[in-house]
Amino acid sequence: MSNKSNKALLHLTDVSVTVENKQVVRGLSLTIKAGEIHALMGKNGSGKSSLSNALMGHPYYTISAGSAELMGQNVTELQADERSRAGLFLAFQYPQAIPGVTVANFMRSALIAHRGKEADMRGYRKELFAAMDELEIDRDFAGRYINDGFSGGEKKRLEILQLFLLQPTMAILDETDSGLDIDALKIVAAGINKFHTAKNGILLVTHYQRILDYVIPDYVHVMIDGNIVKTGGPEVALELEEGGYEVFQPAKTAVGA
Amino acid sequence: MTTTDQDIPGQLATLPDELTSDPDWLADSRKESRKAYNASDLPIRSVHLWRYTDPALFLHSNGSAPVAESNADIPAYTEALSKFSDGSLSALALDNACRTFEIKIAQAAAKNTPVVMTLRQAAIERPDLVQSHLGSLVGAQFGKFEALNMALWSDGIFIYIPKGAKLAEPIHLLRSGSSGEAWSYGRTLIVADEDSEVTLIDEYFSANAAISGKSNNVVELIGLSRSNIHYFAIQRNNLNSLSFYTQRSVLHDSAKTTTVFATLGAKQHKADVGTVMKGRRTESLQYGLVFGSGKQQFDHHTVHINQGANGYSNLDFKVVLKDKAHSAYTGLIRVDKHVQNCEAYQSNRNLLLTRGARAESIPELEILCDEVICTHGATVGPIDEMQLFYLMNRGIPKNEATKILVRGFVEPTLALMPDSLQGQIRRHVDQRLETL
Numbered sequence: 001m002s003n004k005s006n007k008a009l010l011h012l013t014d015v016s017v018t019v020e021n022k023q024v025v026r027g028l029s030l031t032i033k034a035g036e037i038h039a040l041m042g043k044n045g046s047g048k049s050s051l052s053n054a055l056m057g058h059p060y061y062t063i064s065a066g067s068a069e070l071m072g073q074n075v076t077e078l079q080a081d082e083r084s085r086a087g088l089f090l091a092f093q094y095p096q097a098i099p100g101v102t103v104a105n106f107m108r109s110a111l112i113a114h115r116g117k118e119a120d121m122r123g124y125r126k127e128l129f130a131a132m133d134e135l136e137i138d139r140d141f142a143g144r145y146i147n148d149g150f151s152g153g154e155k156k157r158l159e160i161l162q163l164f165l166l167q168p169t170m171a172i173l174d175e176t177d178s179g180l181d182i183d184a185l186k187i188v189a190a191g192i193n194k195f196h197t198a199k200n201g202i203l204l205v206t207h208y209q210r211i212l213d214y215v216i217p218d219y220v221h222v223m224i225d226g227n228i229v230k231t232g233g234p235e236v237a238l239e240l241e242e243g244g245y246e247v248f249q250p251a252k253t254a255v256g257a
Numbered sequence: 258m259t260t261t262d263q264d265i266p267g268q269l270a271t272l273p274d275e276l277t278s279d280p281d282w283l284a285d286s287r288k289e290s291r292k293a294y295n296a297s298d299l300p301i302r303s304v305h306l307w308r309y310t311d312p313a314l315f316l317h318s319n320g321s322a323p324v325a326e327s328n329a330d331i332p333a334y335t336e337a338l339s340k341f342s343d344g345s346l347s348a349l350a351l352d353n354a355c356r357t358f359e360i361k362i363a364q365a366a367a368k369n370t371p372v373v374m375t376l377r378q379a380a381i382e383r384p385d386l387v388q389s390h391l392g393s394l395v396g397a398q399f400g401k402f403e404a405l406n407m408a409l410w411s412d413g414i415f416i417y418i419p420k421g422a423k424l425a426e427p428i429h430l431l432r433s434g435s436s437g438e439a440w441s442y443g444r445t446l447i448v449a450d451e452d453s454e455v456t457l458i459d460e461y462f463s464a465n466a467a468i469s470g471k472s473n474n475v476v477e478l479i480g481l482s483r484s485n486i487h488y489f490a491i492q493r494n495n496l497n498s499l500s501f502y503t504q505r506s507v508l509h510d511s512a513k514t515t516t517v518f519a520t521l522g523a524k525q526h527k528a529d530v531g532t533v534m535k536g537r538r539t540e541s542l543q544y545g546l547v548f549g550s551g552k553q554q555f556d557h558h559t560v561h562i563n564q565g566a567n568g569y570s571n572l573d574f575k576v577v578l579k580d581k582a583h584s585a586y587t588g589l590i591r592v593d594k595h596v597q598n599c600e601a602y603q604s605n606r607n608l609l610l611t612r613g614a615r616a617e618s619i620p621e622l623e624i625l626c627d628e629v630i631c632t633h634g635a636t637v638g639p640i641d642e643m644q645l646f647y648l649m650n651r652g653i654p655k656n657e658a659t660k661i662l663v664r665g666f667v668e669p670t671l672a673l674m675p676d677s678l679q680g681q682i683r684r685h686v687d688q689r690l691e692t693l
Contacts (some may be wrong), residue, residue, distance in 0.1 A: 056650055059642055084652035096647040100665030109661060110651035145665070146647075162651060 015066035042223035087169030152179030189214030267316030290407035309585035379415035394505035410444035433464035469497035510536035531560025545574035549582030578614035
């Protein structure tokens, strides 16, 4: 899967990430093609979220070595907003609350930025409400301030709502399953499956195998100490579930994905 | 050699002839106030409340009388008149440099009809309502420049809301400052009688966008028992003007007030605003919204004085600054001795959009009793980096994302205002953000 296909949406080669001068991702390589779902699993502190944040242009995380290409374009040359408009999306592990800015206004601004024109307000409202209904988000949330006083589950659903509306080519979902009860997890998983087509790719970052019962990955990668130590099919997630990360621990040399 | 008042810069030698027609009690009060002004020293820069602003700026200068321009030429007046015509105001008072007035009161049942007239007329016709309240909160002893106002106010607005009256629509006071070298001194007295409710929009602007003006305005709000006053003061003078503004409310038993101060204009604006919670079970909510750019300088002082048991006060003062604008904020909460079971909260947040902008924040607590819940907090800083990142992550360019966050910062305060005012201030803020 690491062959340089034209259809590679995300192509990472020997990527290292530093945060506050500390290296947290060490020479990681990964290629995600259109139509693929990849699960990236690892313990807290293994570097999963650091990788996600660095790819999206988080101000505290730097891609210090290697290359990261989004559809053939070097992402490090792009600002966070340009990465988004280029088709990259990150669903946050801890979405920001922004008091004073309503969900509806925020999403409208985001769509205008993506589509490059003033969205037709009537059409937009319809689109927004349809997506909210799909994800079983109360329509009242459109008038509420972004993530302000939202429960954990509501925040995660709002992230998926944005995924629906923005239709990115490459979506990174950073622990979107954490903090969800089983009903919310099913709704979110159904949303992810509905979003997924042969044209887009998904990197599902998670601790647990649980969500993989509902969103079936093509590949599962195990990340330890800043690199991928094992790649396989869905069975890898089950191995993990059974034996824990200890099973994969001794592998000190990076296994290329 | 003897010196006379005339010789000393800033002294007020005599009162203008035009003020001599007032009733005796008022003429006497002006004379006393003149003396108080002349006798008091210029506040010392190192002391409380004058650290950030030069008091000499507000000394009286014997210029020619303020010029009132023709009302007919002023778009803001035309707009307000049409708002009145379509029934969305209970009353409208157009105040042109505290010189000429046009007052309109909507037809309503007598019990719901406010008294709105010029203050000098009210002093003659309704001394029963005016004499005991005028200067009771901001009188000659309040401070040097308040004494000056008390001596020289050329006129202003008087409003009385009758007992039990609940006004469905706001009363709008629209005041243009003077143009030119002379100071304009305005004074407003509002008395809300028992069980009444009123919304007041008090808007200050410059009729002439270019000429500098100087204004010293005092507003006193009297909330009698169980009254509820919503007061929205907007200062959007032009950027050459100088503004000195003092406001006090007093709340009697179970009275409530919500006050919002929006400071947008003036080259230099010094304001002292506050509520004296005199009765029991009073509630005072105070909000501030300041937007500064260029070299604007703001100096705000807010006060909550708890004198009665079971009071509740909350203050939320927000400041947005760009370019080289500067804001100083001091906020006092005082709880008097033997005042039990009161709650007092205070927050001041300052958003700095450029490196050159500066803000100071000094919360002050004087708690002289035991049973009280009191909190205060202040922040000064740039746009939240993480919020910015979140918006940019969804494709919104940095500049637009910044504007969204500024609008979001002010939005909860705007949401408290009457609709027409919200739109006006939103447009104003958007315009100021264009050059970000």
